[in-house]
Amino acid sequence: MPEKEMIKTVGLNKSFGDLHVLKDIDMTVCESDVVCLIGSSGSGKSTLLRCLNFLEKKNSGSIFLRGKEIELKNVDVNTVRQKVGMVFQHFNLFPHMTVLENVMEAPIHVKKIPKAQAAKEAKELLRKVGLGDKMHVFPSKLSGGQKQRVAIARALAMKPEIMLFDEPTSALDPELVGEVLSTMKELALEGMTMVVVTHEMGFAREVADWIVYMDEGRIIEKARPEDFFQNPKEERTKEFLKTTELK
Amino acid sequence: MPSIGHVFKTLIDSSGLFFDAMLITLQLTIVSIIFGIIIGLFFALLKISNISILGYISDTYVYLIRGTPLIVQIFILYFGISGIFLIPDFWAAAFALAFHNGAYIAEIFRGTIQAVDRGQMEAGRSLGMTKSLTMRRIILPQAFRRSLPPLGNQFIIGLKDSSLAAFISMNELFNVATTLGSNNFDEMTYLIIVAFYYLVLVALLTWLVNSFERKLAISDR
Numbered sequence: 001m002p003e004k005e006m007i008k009t010v011g012l013n014k015s016f017g018d019l020h021v022l023k024d025i026d027m028t029v030c031e032s033d034v035v036c037l038i039g040s041s042g043s044g045k046s047t048l049l050r051c052l053n054f055l056e057k058k059n060s061g062s063i064f065l066r067g068k069e070i071e072l073k074n075v076d077v078n079t080v081r082q083k084v085g086m087v088f089q090h091f092n093l094f095p096h097m098t099v100l101e102n103v104m105e106a107p108i109h110v111k112k113i114p115k116a117q118a119a120k121e122a123k124e125l126l127r128k129v130g131l132g133d134k135m136h137v138f139p140s141k142l143s144g145g146q147k148q149r150v151a152i153a154r155a156l157a158m159k160p161e162i163m164l165f166d167e168p169t170s171a172l173d174p175e176l177v178g179e180v181l182s183t184m185k186e187l188a189l190e191g192m193t194m195v196v197v198t199h200e201m202g203f204a205r206e207v208a209d210w211i212v213y214m215d216e217g218r219i220i221e222k223a224r225p226e227d228f229f230q231n232p233k234e235e236r237t238k239e240f241l242k243t244t245e246l247k
Numbered sequence: 248m249p250s251i252g253h254v255f256k257t258l259i260d261s262s263g264l265f266f267d268a269m270l271i272t273l274q275l276t277i278v279s280i281i282f283g284i285i286i287g288l289f290f291a292l293l294k295i296s297n298i299s300i301l302g303y304i305s306d307t308y309v310y311l312i313r314g315t316p317l318i319v320q321i322f323i324l325y326f327g328i329s330g331i332f333l334i335p336d337f338w339a340a341a342f343a344l345a346f347h348n349g350a351y352i353a354e355i356f357r358g359t360i361q362a363v364d365r366g367q368m369e370a371g372r373s374l375g376m377t378k379s380l381t382m383r384r385i386i387l388p389q390a391f392r393r394s395l396p397p398l399g400n401q402f403i404i405g406l407k408d409s410s411l412a413a414f415i416s417m418n419e420l421f422n423v424a425t426t427l428g429s430n431n432f433d434e435m436t437y438l439i440i441v442a443f444y445y446l447v448l449v450a451l452l453t454w455l456v457n458s459f460e461r462k463l464a465i466s467d468r
Contacts, residue, residue: 055369082375092370096388106374109384158374 003030005067006162006193007052007084012061014047021047023217025061029162032191036204036225039214040240045197048214049164052195053086066161082110085155089167091147093139093154099126100135103154111158118157125153129183145176149183162193169200201244205229213237249436258440261427268423269444275337275409275419276448279344280402286345287352294357305353312350318411320347325415340412348405355397359390392463399456403449410445420444 007029014022021044029035037045050056052063054070054077063070070080094102103122107113113121126135129149139147148168155163165184169177181203188194188207198204204211204225211228213221213236221234232238249257294305312320321343329339363386371381413422424441428434 053373055373078375078377081373084373086370086373088366088370088373090364090366092364092366094367094370094385096392105384106376109380110375154374 003033005029006031006033006065007195008064008067009048009052010062010064012048012051012063013059014044014051014056015059021217022051022058025217025219027212027219027222029193029195031193033209034188034194034196034207035210035212036208037195037197037212037214038199038201038204038240039220040243043214044217045214046166049166049195049197053081053084053164055086082106082158083161085158085160085163087148087151087155087163087165087168089170091139091144091151091171093147093150095139098136098138099131099142099150102139102150103157106154107157122153122157125156126150129153130179143176144172145179148172148180152180152183152187156187162195163187165194165196165198167197167199169198199244201229213240215240249433249439254436254439257433257436258443261437261440264423264427265420265440265444268418268420269448271337271417272406272409272419272448275341275344275412275417276402276406278341279348279409280405282341282345283348283352283401283405284398286349287354287356290349290353291356291360294353295360309350309353312347317343317347317408318414321411321415336415336417340409340415340417344405344409344412347408348401351401351404352398355394355401356390359393359397360386362393363389395456395460395463399453399460402452402456406448406452407445 005028009025009027012022012025012027013020025044025048027035027048037048039045047056051058054072057072065080065083070076094105097105100119100122103125104115104118107118107121108115123132123135126132129152131146131149131153134142134146134150139150142150152163152168168184169180172180177200181200184194184196184203185207196203196208206225208225211221211223211225212219213223213228213232213234215236221228221232221237223233228237229241232241290305290308293301296302321340324334324343325336325339328334334342367385367389368378368381371385372378376384409419410421412419413425416422420441424437425434428437431437
């Protein structure tokens with residue numbers, strides 16, 4: 001099967017003041033690929049993810065979505081964001097809206113989908129992530145795992161072509177990590193293109209098509225999971241894997 | 248001090264006169280609160296707009312209003328502006344109070360808007376919502392809810408500050424009380440009576456704000 005390119009960065013650079021966070025990042029994610037970005041904190045992996053969605057503005061370099069370069073014009077960015085779903089570490093659900101309203105908000109007000117249709121689609125998505133019985137409660141009533149599954153449904157409601165996950169399980173109690181990861185796994189099996197910043201090595205090993213290891217703002221190694229975990233090429237990767245095994 | 252019986256009798260006898268005065272006080276308060284909220288929201292949005300010139304305009308407004316006594320502002324509007332083109336007394340007082348309240352309300356809104364988690368804006372933007380749509384649908388409703396307790400406080404201050412309109416001869420509560428007091432050589436009785444009226448109005452306002460707060464807080468439970 002020929003692999004079609006979904007999102008690509010060329011020579012991406014990002015600095016916060018004097019701090020050079022991303023250094024010449026070239027990365028390609030193909031359609032239906034699940035790419036796990038791993039690395040120690042401060043390595044730039046979250047910043048890279050946020051640049052893909054323009055939540056951080058790149059300093060230089062280019063980002064392509066399906067081969068088309070994305071300009072920094074406001075209109076362009078807003079349409080691109082509709083195609084790029086994002087799930088945050090801290091869920092960022094809208095606390096003044098019910099679960100159902102959270103999921104319906106963007107389809108109604110951005111895509112101008114009729115309310116009845118948006119509600120129907122939102123309910124389907126919520127059932128899919130196993131929250132069919134929580135539609136009319138407010139987010140404050142939910143556990144962390146349930147919140148994150150609502151956040152996934154909310155992003156999916158815009159029918160994105162690619163989903164970005166920024167440490168989706170890092171803020172969860174250990175016993176709630178599983179339900180979120182299995183929702184993500186399901187999504188991966190359906191062929192969703194995903195870029196996941198994670199510390200869950202088990203998930204990366206099992207679900208990822210590619211592992212991208214970052215350190216100090218550079219991509220050190222990109223490999224298939226089996227190669228990455230069994231035969232890492234780079235010295236720094238070996239060091240990193242040693243520290244994660246100790247945990 | 249006048250006896251309780253005398254105060255009570257005078258309260259009953261003067262209730263017709265005070266009722267009209269109370270309506271004027273209420274009108275002044277309500278008009279100045281409504282315009283104060285609009286003005287306050289406007290300057291709060293200028294302040295957080297990331298456009299520095301708009302921020303300076305907002306800062307200047309808040310500084311001028313907070314930096315001068317309300318009575319000076321009322322006099323400037325009443326004697327100054329009315330000299331150029333005629334404003335009815337009521338509107339001179341109402342606008343002075345509105346611009347005064349607006350500066351404090353702007354600071355309330357600025358604080359509560361900035362207190363909404365940054366992630367809320369990011370979540371809205373990541374769904375393809377524009378900045379202004381996210382502000383309107385996501386940020387402001389949350390900020391407004393948090394604004395209610397300090398706003399209630401400001402409303403009470405606004406209600407009592409409306410007594411300064413007496414100095415441009417508005418027949419509101421305080422003016423009526425001092426006039427009746429000096430006409431009847433019985434200042435203390437009428438001051439106690441007017442204090443009673445203010446206490447009743449403040450109790451009413453407090454109850455209103457509290458029940459509104461409870462209504463909006465349902466989703467937090």
